[in-house]
Amino acid sequence: MPHPLLLSRAHWTGLLLATSLLLLALLWPVFSGQNQTTESAASTSALPQPLQTTTPDIEALSIATPAVIDTSPTPQQHTIASGDTLQAIFQRYEIGASTLSAIMQADEDILALDVLHPDSHLIMEKTPRGELQRLTLELDPGRILHYERSSEGHFSYAWAPVELDWQARLFRGEISGSFYQSALRAGLSDQDAMNIAEILQQQLNFRRDLQAGDQFAVIRGEERNQDTPTGRTRLEAIRLQRGNREYTAFLFSDGSFYDAEGNSLTPAFLRLPSKQPYRISSAFNLARRHPITRRVAPHNGVDFAMPVGTPVLTTGDGIVSRTGNHPYAGKYVEIEHQGAFKTRYLHLHRIEVRRGQQVERGQRIAQSGNTGRTSGPHLHYELHINGRPVDPMTADIPEATSIPDEQLGQFRDQVETTLAVMTKHANETLVASLFAPTEG
Numbered sequence: 001m002p003h004p005l006l007l008s009r010a011h012w013t014g015l016l017l018a019t020s021l022l023l024l025a026l027l028w029p030v031f032s033g034q035n036q037t038t039e040s041a042a043s044t045s046a047l048p049q050p051l052q053t054t055t056p057d058i059e060a061l062s063i064a065t066p067a068v069i070d071t072s073p074t075p076q077q078h079t080i081a082s083g084d085t086l087q088a089i090f091q092r093y094e095i096g097a098s099t100l101s102a103i104m105q106a107d108e109d110i111l112a113l114d115v116l117h118p119d120s121h122l123i124m125e126k127t128p129r130g131e132l133q134r135l136t137l138e139l140d141p142g143r144i145l146h147y148e149r150s151s152e153g154h155f156s157y158a159w160a161p162v163e164l165d166w167q168a169r170l171f172r173g174e175i176s177g178s179f180y181q182s183a184l185r186a187g188l189s190d191q192d193a194m195n196i197a198e199i200l201q202q203q204l205n206f207r208r209d210l211q212a213g214d215q216f217a218v219i220r221g222e223e224r225n226q227d228t229p230t231g232r233t234r235l236e237a238i239r240l241q242r243g244n245r246e247y248t249a250f251l252f253s254d255g256s257f258y259d260a261e262g263n264s265l266t267p268a269f270l271r272l273p274s275k276q277p278y279r280i281s282s283a284f285n286l287a288r289r290h291p292i293t294r295r296v297a298p299h300n301g302v303d304f305a306m307p308v309g310t311p312v313l314t315t316g317d318g319i320v321s322r323t324g325n326h327p328y329a330g331k332y333v334e335i336e337h338q339g340a341f342k343t344r345y346l347h348l349h350r351i352e353v354r355r356g357q358q359v360e361r362g363q364r365i366a367q368s369g370n371t372g373r374t375s376g377p378h379l380h381y382e383l384h385i386n387g388r389p390v391d392p393m394t395a396d397i398p399e400a401t402s403i404p405d406e407q408l409g410q411f412r413d414q415v416e417t418t419l420a421v422m423t424k425h426a427n428e429t430l431v432a433s434l435f436a437p438t439e440g
């Protein structure tokens with residue numbers, strides 16, 4: 001997705017490295033106990049504090065030095081190459097199988113280590129005895145994950161506390177040729193163009209209904225860490241003008257899109273990922289403690305006790321963003337939905353979709369199973385809204401209805417301001433983000 005105002009790949013990589021190193025340096029002493037600002041607020045257990053580095057006076061220095069001397073080996077950094085696996089990397093850096101297993105156990109909630117992305121970075125820090133103390137994975141400039149050794153050979157994970165914010169940019173253009181070509185000319189990506197067509201699909205047919213000269217305006221949010229784009233974007237508002245007809249979509253704080261009157265454009269979700277309800281064998285619980293170790297082990301989803309081979313249904317329309325086979329999560333599918341929704345389905349017996357595939361609500365995507373580390377056949381189902389796991393049984397899921405009366409005033413203000421911004425500014429102007437997701 002080349003973009004005139006964004007950075008080239010070389011700059012990007014350089015910035016990513018610089019930012020990450022700076023972050024590591026800055027964040028190390030205050031790592032534990034920070035509020036998480038990135039997704040999955042689930043830091044597991046208190047992490048050991050590094051040694052205090054006070055400034056001793058000159059007299060004390062010669063005595064104090066031997067006590068605080070740091071004999072830890074220098075951290076080793078590895079840049080992921082295509083086809084790299086954590087197992088192969090650990091072998092190369094002489095990290096044992098039991099550590100690999102403990103790390104993968106901590107990764108079950110995140111699923112970041114079974115498929116490694118080329119050009120991301122791993123930083124390995126060892127104890128003086130040569131054991132892995134901490135593994136850092138830099139997914140993008142806004143998402144840095146630490147896996148830290150705690151007691152009894154266990155690892156816990158935590159996101160580096162990063163202040164992410166969103167910048168919005170207005171894209172304006174005129175239809176000439178297809179909508180797709182016109183959108184790319186205005187600076188939007190091909191993914192943006194496809195998403196726009198999907199969001200407005202109930203209102204108009206992009207092939208048939210648009211004509212040369214029709215106008216469009218799109219506000220796209222771009223996530224940043226300080227001034228560095230993380231690469232994540234989201235559509236916040238769309239307006240298409242055809243003669244004196246107007247088609248609009250606005251992202252609201254609940255994560256769904258609505259037209260200017262407040263009618264939902266986001267298709268409804270199913271509550272359950274199966275045809276019939278099954279017994280819940282383990283409920284959603286962010287503060288769950290492991291019954292034996294007493295460690296905080298959040299349960300980011302809900303477990304349904306279902307026999308192996310039960311059809312698993314996607315709860316909403318979307319695109320399969322990931323499939324994989326994780327030593328703890330087993331075979332899994334992740335689906336990105338319109339707006340701010342994501343779902344995950346774990347411990348599957350058989351996956352019946354592939355990455356990039358478009359799926360419709362209620363479509364069968366897999367057979368439930370007992371893969372990974374489980375205590376019996378079940379389906380683990382997760383729902384994420386605005387990047388956070390929520391209880392799928394109680395969360396406000398899209399219901400394809402209208403904005404509730406009590407929020408209509410707020411929504412109308414958002415619509416009015418957005419339309420004014422779209423009218424006033426030129427293509428690719430930076431504008432204030434009008435979309436503010438509510439917490440929780």
Ligand SMILES: [Zn+2]
Binds near residue numbers: 282299303
């Ligand atoms: Zn579960």
